[in-house]
Amino acid sequence: MINSKDINDLHPKVKALAELFIAKCAEQGVKVIITSTYRDAESQNALYAQGRTATGKIVTNAKAGQSFHNYKVAFDFAPVIGGQIPWNDTKLFNKCGEIAESVGLEWVGRWQSFKELAHCQFTSGLTLADFKAGKMI
Numbered sequence: 001m002i003n004s005k006d007i008n009d010l011h012p013k014v015k016a017l018a019e020l021f022i023a024k025c026a027e028q029g030v031k032v033i034i035t036s037t038y039r040d041a042e043s044q045n046a047l048y049a050q051g052r053t054a055t056g057k058i059v060t061n062a063k064a065g066q067s068f069h070n071y072k073v074a075f076d077f078a079p080v081i082g083g084q085i086p087w088n089d090t091k092l093f094n095k096c097g098e099i100a101e102s103v104g105l106e107w108v109g110r111w112q113s114f115k116e117l118a119h120c121q122f123t124s125g126l127t128l129a130d131f132k133a134g135k136m137i
């Protein structure tokens with residue numbers, strides 16, 4: 001079961017964008033950590049089970065193959081202040097999201113539905129169906 005936080009587990013293009021994103025945040029005085037990168041099918045299903053057939057809160061609507069994390073083209077980030085992640089500081093997440101967009105990432109904090117302030121991806125216009133069919137950026 002793989003549930004990685006390692007930037008090296010991202011597709012090389014996405015890794016490069018993530019590095020640029022982290023550097024740009026640092027330039028603006030915001031330390032950012034990567035909290036999730038690649039998840040394999042087993043790990044995605046375990047996450048989906050959380051809050052449904054397993055204990056915990058529901059954290060995803062995606063089963064195996066339904067998350068861009070499963071294709072190494074998405075990552076989650078969090079800003080860090082004084083060693084803590086300010087989960088409720090929407091303004092700071094928004095600032096990071098805008099920086100992510102400025103380097104060419106798609107920031108899901110922008111979406112109206114399934115809005116996720118911590119999630120970035122780079123799909124090159126490909127859909128989940130494309131990735132499922134074996135296409136890659």
Ligand SMILES: [Zn+2]
Nearest residue numbers: 074075076119
């Ligand atoms: Zn995510």
